[in-house]
Amino acid sequence: MENKYCNLQDLPMTLRVEELMPILGVGRNTAYELIRSGQIRSIRIGRQIRIPRDALLEFLQK
Numbered sequence: 923m924e925n926k927y928c929n930l931q932d933l934p935m936t937l938r939v940e941e942l943m944p945i946l947g948v949g950r951n952t953a954y955e956l957i958r959s960g961q962i963r964s965i966r967i968g969r970q971i972r973i974p975r976d977a978l979l980e981f982l983q984k
Contacts (some may be wrong), residue, residue, distance in 0.1 A: 936965070936972040945978070
């Protein structure tokens with residue numbers, strides 16, 4: 923999957939795991955592990971996991 927976002931302003935308010943993967947350059951298992959371990963804050967909406975843009979930026983600043 924390719925990264926379709928050119929800059930931070932292009933990112934939506936929340937990301938799906940599938941959108942997070944190419945941004946970080948990681949696979950599905952690693953993305954879910956980052957979320958499960960709390961390294962990347964996430965929100966669960968029903969069965970869906972969403973990552974707020976701010977949570978991604980916090981993770982990248984660490």
